[in-house]
Amino acid sequence: MTVIRNARARARAEVRAEILTAARAQLARTGAEGISLRAVARELGMVSSALYRYFGSRDELLTALIVEAYDELGEVAERVAAATAAEPAGRRWVAVARAVRAWAVEHPHRYALLFGTPVVGYEAPERTVGPGPRVPIVLARIAIPAPRADAVDLGRLGAGEPVVGPALAADLARLRTALAELAPDLLAASGPPDVLLRAVLVAWPQLFGLISFELFGQLRGVVGDGDAFLAEAAAVLAGRAGLQLGPGGYGSQP
Amino acid sequence: MTVIRNARARARAEVRAEILTAARAQLARTGAEGISLRAVARELGMVSSALYRYFGSRDELLTALIVEAYDELGEVAERVAAATAAEPAGRRWVAVARAVRAWAVEHPHRYALLFGTPVVGYEAPERTVGPGPRVPIVLARIAIPAPRADAVDLGRLGAGEPVVGPALAADLARLRTALAELAPDLLAASGPPDVLLRAVLVAWPQLFGLISFELFGQLRGVVGDGDAFLAEAAAVLAGRAGLQLGPGGYGSQP
DNA sequence: CCGATGCGAGAGCAGTGCTCTCATCTGTGA
DNA sequence: TCACAGATGAGAGCACTGCTCTCGCATCGG
Numbered sequence: 070m071t072v073i074r075n076a077r078a079r080a081r082a083e084v085r086a087e088i089l090t091a092a093r094a095q096l097a098r099t100g101a102e103g104i105s106l107r108a109v110a111r112e113l114g115m116v117s118s119a120l121y122r123y124f125g126s127r128d129e130l131l132t133a134l135i136v137e138a139y140d141e142l143g144e145v146a147e148r149v150a151a152a153t154a155a156e157p158a159g160r161r162w163v164a165v166a167r168a169v170r171a172w173a174v175e176h177p178h179r180y181a182l183l184f185g186t187p188v189v190g191y192e193a194p195e196r197t198v199g200p201g202p203r204v205p206i207v208l209a210r211i212a213i214p215a216p217r218a219d220a221v222d223l224g225r226l227g228a229g230e231p232v233v234g235p236a237l238a239a240d241l242a243r244l245r246t247a248l249a250e251l252a253p254d255l256l257a258a259s260g261p262p263d264v265l266l267r268a269v270l271v272a273w274p275q276l277f278g279l280i281s282f283e284l285f286g287q288l289r290g291v292v293g294d295g296d297a298f299l300a301e302a303a304a305v306l307a308g309r310a311g312l313q314l315g316p317g318g319y320g321s322q323p
Numbered sequence: 324m325t326v327i328r329n330a331r332a333r334a335r336a337e338v339r340a341e342i343l344t345a346a347r348a349q350l351a352r353t354g355a356e357g358i359s360l361r362a363v364a365r366e367l368g369m370v371s372s373a374l375y376r377y378f379g380s381r382d383e384l385l386t387a388l389i390v391e392a393y394d395e396l397g398e399v400a401e402r403v404a405a406a407t408a409a410e411p412a413g414r415r416w417v418a419v420a421r422a423v424r425a426w427a428v429e430h431p432h433r434y435a436l437l438f439g440t441p442v443v444g445y446e447a448p449e450r451t452v453g454p455g456p457r458v459p460i461v462l463a464r465i466a467i468p469a470p471r472a473d474a475v476d477l478g479r480l481g482a483g484e485p486v487v488g489p490a491l492a493a494d495l496a497r498l499r500t501a502l503a504e505l506a507p508d509l510l511a512a513s514g515p516p517d518v519l520l521r522a523v524l525v526a527w528p529q530l531f532g533l534i535s536f537e538l539f540g541q542l543r544g545v546v547g548d549g550d551a552f553l554a555e556a557a558a559v560l561a562g563r564a565g566l567q568l569g570p571g572g573y574g575s576q577p
Numbered sequence: 578c579c580g581a582t583g584c585g586a587g588a589g590c591a592g593t594g595c596t597c598t599c600a601t602c603t604g605t606g607a
Numbered sequence: 608t609c610a611c612a613g614a615t616g617a618g619a620g621c622a623c624t625g626c627t628c629t630c631g632c633a634t635c636g637g
Contacts (some may be wrong), residue, residue, distance in 0.1 A: 115564030278532015297490030
C-alpha cells in the first residue's frame with residue numbers, strides 16, 4: 070500500500086472512476102431503477118462481463134453511488150454551515166435546510182437514492198455508519214449550543230408529564246453513544262437532555278419530510294415556490310428548536 | 324352500464340381482482356421493484372400475454388395498487404378519527420399519526436409505493452386527485468376547528484415579519500381552491516389564514532418524514548421503540564398546531 | 578344461427594443481471 | 608532477462624424480464 074501505486078492499480082482506479090462517472094450520468098438521466106450495467110459498459114466501450122471485475126454486482130455499483138452522494142450532500146451542508154458561521158443559529162439552520170433542498174432539486178435521483186425507498190434493504194450498514202449522518206451532525210452542531218433551557222416546550226404535554234418519555238430516554242442514550250464516536254465535541258455541549266432529541270431526532274426527519282414531499286410529488290399543484298415554502302417551514306422548525314433568527318427573519322438569499 | 328352486468332364483464336372483474344390480489348401478495352413479499360407480470364400470471368395459471376387483456380402495462384398494474392393503498396390508508400385514518408371523535412384534538416391527532424405509522428409498518432412496501440421514490444413519475448395526476456389527500460384531510464379536519472388564534476407562533480419570526488410570506492400566501496390560496504372541491508366544509512371553518520398551512524402543509528409532510536425515516540432505515544440503530552418515538556414527535560407537532568392534548572398526555576394505547 | 582368480439586396460448590423480440598471459459602496482457606520474482 | 612502468476616477483457620450463454628403479434632377458440636348479441 071504505497072502512496073504511489075503501481076500502474077495496474079492506477080489504471081484500475083481510473084477505470085473504476087470512469088464507470089462511476091458513467092453510472093452517475095445514467096442515474097441523473099433515468100433514475101436508479103433505470104441504471105443498467107450493460108448500458109454503462111456499452112458507454113465505456115467495454116463488454117458487460119468486464120465491468121464485473123470492478124463491481125461485483127449492480128447493487129455494489131449503486132452502493133458506491135449512494136456513498137458518493139452522501140458525501141457530496143454532507144459537504145454541501147458543511148460548507149454552508151461554515152460560510153454562515155457568524156450569523157444567528159436560526160438563520161444558519163434555515164440556510165443549511167435550503168442548501169439541502171437545493172441539492173435535492175438539482176440531483177433528484179441522487180436524493181431519492183439516499184432518502185427514498187431503499188433499493189433492497191441490505192445496505193443498512195453503509196447507511197448508518199460512514200458519511201450518512203453528516204447532515205444531521207451539521208444541524209446538531211448549529212442547534213445544540215443555542216437553545217436556552219426555558220425554550221423547552223415539548224408539545225405542551227399534560228402537567229407532570231416527563232419531558233422525555235422512558236422509551237425515548239433509551240433512544241437518547243443510544244444516540245449519545247453513537248455521537249461519542251462521530252462528534253465527541255457535540256456530546257460535551259449538548260446541554261439539557263431533550264435538545265439532542267429535538268435537533269437530531271425530530272427536526273432532521275421533519276426537514277427531510279418536507280423536502281421529500283416536494284420532490285416526490287406529494288405537493289404537486291399545491292406549493293408553488295418550493296424554496297420559499299421550505300424556508301418558512303424550516304424557520305418554524307428552527308423556532309421550535311429554540312434557535313434565534315435575529316432581525317430580518319430567515320433572510321431570502323439562496 | 325347496468326348494475327347486473329353480463330357474465331363476461333363479471334368474469335372480467337373477477338379476474339382483474341385476482342390479478343390484483345396476486346400482485347398485492349407479491350408486492351408484500353418482494354417490494355414494488357420485484358413485482359413481475361410474468362410471475363403474477365404464472366401464479367394465476369395463465370400466460371403473461373393474457374394478463375395484458377386486463378392491465379395495459381406493468382405500470383398500470385402498479386398504479387392500481389397505488390390507488391388501492393391510498394384508499395386503505397385513508398380509511399384507516401378516517402376510522403381512527405371517527406373512533407376518537409370525543410377526545411381532545413391533540414390526542415386525536417396523535418392517534419391518527421400512530422395509526423398511519425402502524426399501517427406503514429404492517430405494509431412497508433405499500434407505504435413505500437405511496438410515499439417513497441416515485442416509480443416513474445408519470446402517475447402525478449393519480450396522486451393529487453382521487454384518494455391521495457384523504458389522510459391530510461383527516462388531519463386537517465381534526466386540527467382546523469381547534470387552534471386558538473393566540474397559538475400562532477410561526478417560528479418566532481422577526482418583529483414586523485408577516486406570519487405568512489407572499490409566496491406561501493399564493494400557495495394557501497391554491498390550497499383553498501383545491502379544498503373547495505374535496506372538503507368544502509373545511510374551507511368554511513378554517514379560521515386564521517395560517518392554520519391550514521400549519522395543519523396540512525407543514526404538519527403532514529413532517530409526520531410523513533418521521534415515519535419514512537424510520538421505515539426507510541434512516542433511524543436504524545438509533546430509535547428503539549418506533550411507536551413511542553412517533554407518538555412523542557406527533558405530540559410535539561400537535562402542540563405546535565395549537566391542539567390540546569388534555570390530561571394524561573397523548574395516551575399510550577396503540 | 579352467425580358474425581363480431583373477448584380472451585387465452587404461444588412464439589418471439591429486445592433487453593436485463595450474472596456466470597463461465599478462454600485468450601491476452603502485464604507486473605514481478607527468480 | 609525471462610517465465611510464470613495474476614489481472615483483465617471478450618464472448619457465449621442462462622434465466623429472466625416487459626411487451627407485441629398472431630392464431631385459434633369460446634361466448635355474447637342481434
